[in-house]
Amino acid sequence: MKYSKTDRYPVCKSSELVDDTMMKVSIDMVDILVGRRNGKLFACDNSCPHKGASLSKGCFNGDRVVCYMHGYEYNVFTGKLENMKSWKKEDTWVEQDMEWRKSGDLILYSVSEEDGTVYVALK
């Protein structure tokens, strides 16, 4: 199947995406995190912009998804990195180099819902 960036694709039933849940779906080998938080739908690339972990293994904190790998938090609606968690578990630990710590923002996809189906477009 050929996918186009502008077309939208059905990814799940609305009933599968209850409030405050998220799940991984795939379109053309691109893993997408689709979810509903406080009644609002969101869709983004499932790969964490920091080091590529699966965001679907994370959890919510407010409007943010918390990556399970190093704990960075990204706003699922704006895509912005809002909490670059420190590696330091104790005061005596040395902080990581900034080059290692830095991260881009989430890649957001457009998401919609119609007649009981959730659609995502890769744009």
Next chain:
Amino acid sequence: MTKGEVPNVVGLEVLKKNGVNVEKLKELITKGVGAEFTTYYYYTILRMHCTGLEGEGIKEIVEDARIEDRNHFEAMVPRLYELGGNLPKDIRKFADQAGCPDAYLPDNWEDINSILKVLLEAEQCAIRSWGEVCDMTAGKDHRTYDIAQKIMQEEIEHEAWFIELISKRPSGHFRRKFVGQSPHTGSQGGLIHL
């Protein structure tokens, strides 16, 4: 066929047919082997600071984990090249893109527990990192999965060692037959050297 031109690689073709995102897989492997290499480096420093009565008591275990992490690098790098990937030309870039933080020596290293906590954190990150590769390849890319799951087995053992040292929970572990034995990835490490 002219020099440098790569013929159809059936080993890659089957992965694509199985739905493996090869580009993403290469990225995760590069990050995983980056973490193994930096961990090997930082564990060397940590091990040098395992001195005194308590430090000497854990030195050999740190050394096992250190050499086995190097073995993990050697076990997976050949697979990266088979997949059409490569190591970054510049080691600085390689370290910056690594999937796990640098296991820096803590300021209060005289307290052996502080070293153990850093070691534990590093092993736990490695488990998450190779878990990503296992999840992505299970049932689809048998060769990468085989290597990644062997690495995972040793990472889980490393985590257990450090948890047992910190918490004193009962342990099934005795010791390796020789330093850095790598009971699971040992045969893969031989791909680079014997």
